[in-house]
Amino acid sequence: xxxxxxxxxxxxxxxxxRGHVEDALAELDCLPLTRCVAASRxxxxxxxxxxxxxxxxxxxxxxxxxxSPLALLDQLQALEQRxxxxxxxxxxxxxxxxxxxxxxxSVLTLPRLTVPHPEMARRAFVLVPLLELAPDARLPxxxxxxxxxxALETDGLTALLPGA
Numbered sequence: 001x002x003x004x005x006x007x008x009x010x011x012x013x014x015x016x017x018r019g020h021v022e023d024a025l026a027e028l029d030c031l032p033l034t035r036c037v038a039a040s041r042x043x044x045x046x047x048x049x050x051x052x053x054x055x056x057x058x059x060x061x062x063x064x065x066x067x068s069p070l071a072l073l074d075q076l077q078a079l080e081q082r083x084x085x086x087x088x089x090x091x092x093x094x095x096x097x098x099x100x101x102x103x104x105x106s107v108l109t110l111p112r113l114t115v116p117h118p119e120m121a122r123r124a125f126v127l128v129p130l131l132e133l134a135p136d137a138r139l140p141x142x143x144x145x146x147x148x149x150x151a152l153e154t155d156g157l158t159a160l161l162p163g164a
Contacts, residue, residue, distance in 0.1 A: 003035075003064035006072060009099040009117070009126050010059045011045075012083075017057040018042060018160070020083055020096045025061055027082075031075045033066035040129030046156040048123070053093040057160070060101070060129040069103045073113050076100060101126060105140045116140065124152040 008028065012020035021042060029036040039061045047053050065072055076098040083096035101117045108115040116139055120126045127149035130137060137145040 001066055003066050004104045005102075006063050006065055006069075006100060006104070007102040007130060008061045008063060008076065009097075009101050009120070009130075010061065011056045011097040011099075011125070012095055013047065013054045013056040014093050014095045015084075017054070017095075021057045021059050024079060024083065024096055024098065025059060027079055028061055028063055031063075031065070031067075031072075031079070034072070034075070035064050036061050037064055038062040038133050040132045041162075042160040043125055043129055044158045044160055045125040047093075048125075056125065058125040058129060060126065060133060062133055069100065069106065069108055069113060069115060070110070072103070073100055099126075101130065102137075102139075107140050121145075121148045122152070124149065124154045124157050127152065128154060128157055 010021050010024055025036065025039045028034065040059050043058045045056045045058050047056060067075065080096050080098055099117050100113065100115060101120050103115045106115050127145055131145055131149055135146060139145065
């Protein structure tokens with residue numbers, strides 16, 4: 001089986017968020033049958049949902065994998081658990097959030113996984129870093145991610161300098 005391309009969204013806003021995202025980017029390369037081939041810069045963003053929490057650090061990674069979408073999701077959730085992820089409330093604070101955004105041109109609606117990620121087209125903190133890596137990217141239905149991003153407010157999103 002040839003490797004599939006998957007786009008992963010990363011986010012953290014607790015306990016050294018930058019460190020969690022940077023570590024997770026390196027750890028994606030250690031997942032079984034998976035290789036991280038590119039990663040965006042890190043971005044700071046305001047929280048989505050409840051505002052009584054710290055800002056997030058976000059990034060997007062491109063991996064090549066021989067895992068199925070559900071097997072990759074299992075690996076991503078295990079990585080979240082290694083970073084002590086606790087799910088207390090929807091859109092609440094977290095040490096690490098890993099979202100499977102796209103899996104090649106697959107369209108999946110499963111009880112545990114929907115691909116493309118159902119909210120990605122409305123999230124600048126996902127689209128901006130993804131477009132940094134793939135400026136011509138499109139959703140499986142043909143919609144341009146650049147056009148979707150252009151319609152979003154991005155004033156709460158800031159690219160971080162390396163090491164800053």
